[in-house]
Amino acid sequence: MYFNSKGDEEVTYDAIVVGSGISGGWAAKELAEKGLKTIVLERGRKVEHIVDYTTASMEKWDFKGNTERPTQEQLKDYEVQARSGYTVNQGHSHWFVKDTEHPFVEVKPFNWMRGYHLGGRSITWGRQSYRLSEMDFEANAKDGTAVDWPIRYADMKPWYDYVETHIGVSGQNEGLAQLPDGKYLPPMEMNCVEQKFKKGVAGNFGGRMVTMGRTAHLTGQLSHNKTSKRGQCQFRNRCMRGCPYGAYFSSLSSTLPVAEQTGNLTIVCNSIVAGVIYDPETNKAKGVRVIDALTKETREVYAKIIFLNASAIATASILLNSKSERFPNGLGNDSGELGHNIMDHHLGVGARGEFEGFQDKYYKGRRPNGVYVPRFRNIDNASMRKDYIRGFGYQGGASREGWYKVVKEMKLGKELMESLQTPGYWTMGIMGFGECLPDHRNKMFLDEDNLDPFGMPMIHIDAEWQENELIMRNDMATSAAEMLEAAGAKNVSTYETINNNDKKNRAMGIGIHEMGTARMGRDPKTSVLNKYNQIHACQNVYITDGAAMTSAGCQNPSLTYMALTARAADHAVSELKKMNL
Amino acid sequence: MMMNRRDVLKTAGLVLGYTLTAGTAAAVLGGCSADATPGWSPSFLTADQAKVINGMAEVIIPGTDKMPGAKDVNIAKFIDETYMYYKTPEQQQSLNDDFKAFAEEHDFGAMKDGEKMAFIKSELEKGSKFVKTVYEQSVTGFCTSEKGSKEVLVFDPIPGSQKGCIPLEEVGGIWAI
Ligand SMILES: Cc1cc2nc3c(=O)[nH]c(=O)nc-3n(C[C@H](O)[C@H](O)[C@H](O)COP(=O)(O)OP(=O)(O)OC[C@H]3O[C@@H](n4cnc5c(N)ncnc54)[C@H](O)[C@@H]3O)c2cc1C
Ligand code: SF4
Numbered sequence: 001m002y003f004n005s006k007g008d009e010e011v012t013y014d015a016i017v018v019g020s021g022i023s024g025g026w027a028a029k030e031l032a033e034k035g036l037k038t039i040v041l042e043r044g045r046k047v048e049h050i051v052d053y054t055t056a057s058m059e060k061w062d063f064k065g066n067t068e069r070p071t072q073e074q075l076k077d078y079e080v081q082a083r084s085g086y087t088v089n090q091g092h093s094h095w096f097v098k099d100t101e102h103p104f105v106e107v108k109p110f111n112w113m114r115g116y117h118l119g120g121r122s123i124t125w126g127r128q129s130y131r132l133s134e135m136d137f138e139a140n141a142k143d144g145t146a147v148d149w150p151i152r153y154a155d156m157k158p159w160y161d162y163v164e165t166h167i168g169v170s171g172q173n174e175g176l177a178q179l180p181d182g183k184y185l186p187p188m189e190m191n192c193v194e195q196k197f198k199k200g201v202a203g204n205f206g207g208r209m210v211t212m213g214r215t216a217h218l219t220g221q222l223s224h225n226k227t228s229k230r231g232q233c234q235f236r237n238r239c240m241r242g243c244p245y246g247a248y249f250s251s252l253s254s255t256l257p258v259a260e261q262t263g264n265l266t267i268v269c270n271s272i273v274a275g276v277i278y279d280p281e282t283n284k285a286k287g288v289r290v291i292d293a294l295t296k297e298t299r300e301v302y303a304k305i306i307f308l309n310a311s312a313i314a315t316a317s318i319l320l321n322s323k324s325e326r327f328p329n330g331l332g333n334d335s336g337e338l339g340h341n342i343m344d345h346h347l348g349v350g351a352r353g354e355f356e357g358f359q360d361k362y363y364k365g366r367r368p369n370g371v372y373v374p375r376f377r378n379i380d381n382a383s384m385r386k387d388y389i390r391g392f393g394y395q396g397g398a399s400r401e402g403w404y405k406v407v408k409e410m411k412l413g414k415e416l417m418e419s420l421q422t423p424g425y426w427t428m429g430i431m432g433f434g435e436c437l438p439d440h441r442n443k444m445f446l447d448e449d450n451l452d453p454f455g456m457p458m459i460h461i462d463a464e465w466q467e468n469e470l471i472m473r474n475d476m477a478t479s480a481a482e483m484l485e486a487a488g489a490k491n492v493s494t495y496e497t498i499n500n501n502d503k504k505n506r507a508m509g510i511g512i513h514e515m516g517t518a519r520m521g522r523d524p525k526t527s528v529l530n531k532y533n534q535i536h537a538c539q540n541v542y543i544t545d546g547a548a549m550t551s552a553g554c555q556n557p558s559l560t561y562m563a564l565t566a567r568a569a570d571h572a573v574s575e576l577k578k579m580n581l
Numbered sequence: 582m583m584m585n586r587r588d589v590l591k592t593a594g595l596v597l598g599y600t601l602t603a604g605t606a607a608a609v610l611g612g613c614s615a616d617a618t619p620g621w622s623p624s625f626l627t628a629d630q631a632k633v634i635n636g637m638a639e640v641i642i643p644g645t646d647k648m649p650g651a652k653d654v655n656i657a658k659f660i661d662e663t664y665m666y667y668k669t670p671e672q673q674q675s676l677n678d679d680f681k682a683f684a685e686e687h688d689f690g691a692m693k694d695g696e697k698m699a700f701i702k703s704e705l706e707k708g709s710k711f712v713k714t715v716y717e718q719s720v721t722g723f724c725t726s727e728k729g730s731k732e733v734l735v736f737d738p739i740p741g742s743q744k745g746c747i748p749l750e751e752v753g754g755i756w757a758i
Contacts, residue, residue: 059727059738060758065662066725072669189745235740362752365743402755403724403734407717410705413698417645420724420733423755 013039013266015572016288016303018273018318021120023545023561024309025251025259026163030569031307032264036576039301040256041271041290043310044116047123049229049252053242055091063090076100083111083505084512087124092240095124103452107462111509112313118269120311121512122250124240127216127368128395129169130555131160131180135379140551143389146341146438147521149550150531153180159563167249167562168222168230170369171214179374179393179555185220187212191363193355193398193426194371200487201373208376208483213369213395216249216559227257235365248368270294272454275322276306276331276541284540284581285331288318291454305540305572305581309565312342312546313444316517317459319528319543320446332518332528332535339445341438341519342463343552345511348497349473350394351480352429353489362400362423370397373430373483375554377475388472390437392554394480396430428489432476435554438516439466442508463508465498473498513557515546533568540581542568617655625665625673630680631657633689637712638719640697649728651719659722660715679711730757 014036017027024040031038050056060066068091075082077098082088087096095115104112115121134153141148157180164183173181190198190212198210217233230253231245239248246253259265270293277300279286287302308315316339322331330338373394377383401424411419442463450458477494484492497506508514521527524536533548535541544565546557553560575581623631634657644650664673692700704712723729730736734757 057738059730060725061727061730064666065659066722067663067667069667071666073666188743192746195746233743235743236738360749361746362749362756363743363745364737364747364752365740366756366758367743367745403720403757407720410716412641412702412705412716413643414645416642416720417648417650417733421754423749 011287011300012302013037014303014576015039015305015307016041016301017307017309018288019043019120019308019310019314019545020118020251020256020267021309021311021545022122022125022251022558023311023565024120024307025122025255026562026565027307027309027542027544027569028259028265028267029255030566031305031573032259032262034569034573035262035264036305036573037264037266038259039266039268039303040259041273041288041301042118042120042267042269043272043293043314044118044120044269046267046269047118047252049246049257050242050244053244054094055241056238056244058091058241080106080111081113084113084510085505087113087240091238092124092242095121095240095242101453104459104461105447105450107460108464109504109507110461110463111505111507111512112461112514113509113512114311114314118267119251119256123242123252125250125558126556127239127248128372128556129164129167129171129214129216129559130372130393131182132156132553132555132560133176133178133180135178136551136553136555139390139553140438145389145551146440147519147523147526147550150520150522150527155531156560156563156567159567160559163559163562163566165223166226167216167254168218168220169214169559170212170217170219170233172212174209174211174374176209176374178376178379178391182214184214185218185222188215188217188219188367188369189363190371191398192358192361193428196355196358197398197428197484197487197489198371201483204486205376205483208373210371210373213372215369217368218247227254227261229253229257233368235367237366237368239368272456273308273310273318274298274454274456275318276308277302278322278324278326278331278538280324280326283326283538285538291456293454296454304576305542307565307569307572308541308543308547309545312515312517312549313459313461315543315545315547316444317446317456319518321457327538332538332541334524334537335526335528337440337519337526338528339517340440340443341516342442342444342461342508342514343436343438343516343549344508345513345552345554345556346434346436346465346469346473346498346508347431347511348506349434349476349480349495350396350429350431351477351484351492351494352427353481353484353492355398355426355428355489358426367397370395371430385475388468388475390435390468390472390554392432392434392472392476394430394432394476396428398426398428400424400426428484430480430484432473432480433511433554433556434469434472434476436508436511436552437466437468438519438551442466444517461509465508470498513546513552515549515552515557518543518547519550520548521550532571533564534571539575540572542572544568617653618658621655621658623657623661626657626661631661633684634660634715634719636689636697637701637715638723640701641716641719642723648733651723654723654726654728656719656722659726660718663718663722676711676714679714683709683711724757 320330405424446457638651638656
């Protein structure tokens with residue numbers, strides 16, 4: 001079809017997709033479905049859906065000492081990855097890189113949490129899926145921060161509809177301007193205390209909303225039958241180990257199988273893309289340089305279009321490492337913004353409390369989801385704050401104390417046996433997810449004199465929470481406590497884990513939503529990508545992972561990466577057809 | 582000894598677990614069971630320490646005529662593994678020190694059955710670090726064991742559906758997981 005020249009046939013495709021995670025899987029699906037011969041180059045090992053979810057059905061007692069928590073021996077390999085406190089354990093540490101094998105330099109503490117394997121972090125993600133709103137796309141322009149998004153909600157709406165319909169998102173439409181409705185499967189259920197909280201918050205804060213978390217799980221039938229790999233959620237809440245029912249969205253359950261069925265897809269694992277090859281004659285990219293992760297040999301792969309979906313930091317590092325006469329500071333870096341404006345979401349701040357009553361009530365099913373309090377600050381005149389801009393949402397939930405209560409009660413003997421028959425009191429906690437502003441000072445860069453074990457210049461990350469984030473956090477703690485108290489909670493306490501420089505494990509990156517390193521914008525002088533996610537000055541390279549984000553919103557971002565990807569793929573294929581690329 | 586421990590540590594990352602030897606149903610119902618883990622010997626603890634721990638655990642979690650107790654799950658094995666694989670050298674040292682201090686003052690094995698409960702209670706109230714550790718670890722080990730999870734708590738590995746708010750009696754106990 002689109003071969004460049006005879007000799008290069010076996011390494012020449014219509015499209016290259018770099019990375020097979022949440023956004024790469026989407027690029028592969030869309031491009032292959034639209035008829036392009038597509039190769040996915042994935043840095044990590046091959047993973048087979050279900051077969052390789054080796055820990056999926058293990059119970060606590062199947063692990064030494066009845067716990068899946070990481071052994072001391074394991075922790076030695078996962079210094080950064082383990083900082084979250086929940087990502088590294090025997091149930092799923094194999095989905096995270098060993099920091100000892102994949103080092104980077106923390107100029108300031110930065111929690112770069114990632115997994116190199118087919119499917120990327122689509123296997124381990126928390127599946128919370130929220131749309132950005134018009135408010136979010138307008139925000140930079142309105143408050144004069146960084147640069148304006150080149151798109152608005154209307155550009156994205158059909159693509160949010162499209163990706164939600166394919167992946168299946170469970171949730172409740174609420175008609176909020178700050179959190180647009182979507183195409184949802186039935187919502188999961190709130191428990192009794194969460195319902196009480198919802199009423200209390202609405203009643204005491206002028207209708208402030210508490211809704212069910214929107215999450216990429218099948219709680220009903222998908223409206224399409226494109227992949228046979230999806231089943232209904234069984235409420236085991238062991239998703240991070242990989243789901244044997246294919247009940248949540250991952251590249252392996254949802255996008256890659258559809259791409260494969262087209263017959264247009266080639267996946268090559270253990271392929272580290274080191275750089276993009278720029279062709280000065282055509283002013284386009286002609287392919288990528290690949291390092292074999294096992295043999296360290298290098299080779300080249302060519303295509304008409306290239307989608308970079310290696311995740312924000314890795315994608316920016318590939319571009320920074322793609323130097324040419326035309327682009328001496330890295331491909332697409334005319335603006336000097338490449339690698340800058342790293343954002344994340346700041347969390348680890350909120351409140352918890354105890355609820356009396358409901359002693360005769362309980363719940364069933366380990367709901368892999370919580371409740372969500374959509375943003376309520378700086379959304380209209382009445383909610384404007386003087387001390388900070390933008391806002392935050394909360395995720396949380398209520399539960400009854402389990403067996404551990406007997407330890408607190410210091411029960412012994414017969415009394416202990418009796419106490420083990422009834423769950424304890426109800427507690428509820430909510431944690432804020434706050435917006436982080438794009439800030440040129442927050443950056444990453446490469447050090448060419450210092451190579452990583454694969455011969456790539458070492459990635460350096462130099463970023464930290466800035467003033468607006470830190471100020472917002474006071475309100476995030478106070479508002480959480482106020483809401484719990486108003487809803488009737490007792491013994492309410494707040495927690496704050498960031499405003500303390502010693503705490504490496506709460507440094508930027510801890511939201512695992514790193515983004516913004518190759519932002520979209522209207523002006524090539526101040527941004528890397530145009531409104532279709534093309535590099536301004538090298539238009540057959542598309543970047544649709546978190547690197548593209550111009551601002552962060554406070555919503556979990558991956559759904560937006562998916563929608564941006566599907567939209568960009570549609571654009572790329574129509575441009576190809578028009579012979580514009 | 583040191584070499585041995587290191588070798589075991591090397592294999593700790595393997596996800597293959599072990600299976601507890603289940604006592605026969607008759608033994609459980611009869612309130613007595615054979616050794617829960619025949620042939621087991623501790624790696625971190627000494628045999629004597631394991632015996633003291635199991636002795637205390639059996640008082641803390643006696644079981645009932647219908648439910649298993651500590652004697653059915655080998656709490657010492659749980660604590661042995663916990664300290665072997667998950668605790669830092671400092672934490673390991675501290676348990677050994679606490680154990681030593683405790684053993685210098687008390688001979689738990691020599692106490693009469695009738696005295697043991699009152700002893701543990703008073704030690705907990707006094708804030709004895711060693712007894713508190715054994716207490717917490719025993720409850721944790723028991724409630725996370727297969728028998729504790731399935732026969733004392735309510736275990737439902739594949740719920741299949743989710744209900745937010747139901748009468749407690751529909752569950753009839755504490756969810757194990
Ligand atoms: C524990 C956890 C919870 C999360 N919860 C949520 C949530 O609830 N909601 C939400 O929206 N987001 C969540 N996230 C974030 C989400 O996982 C990421 O935003 C998302 O996966 C990013 O998609 P991506 O395609 O950019 O990258 P990834 O999914 O990370 O995939 C990148 C892929 O590229 C490969 N790669 C990297 N470098 C190269 C290279 N040089 N050459 C070739 N391949 C390369 C990697 O191996 C990987 O497979 C969570 C993440 C984690 C870890
Ligand atoms: S809770 Fe649902 S999605 Fe998660 S592992 Fe269980 S069945 Fe799969």
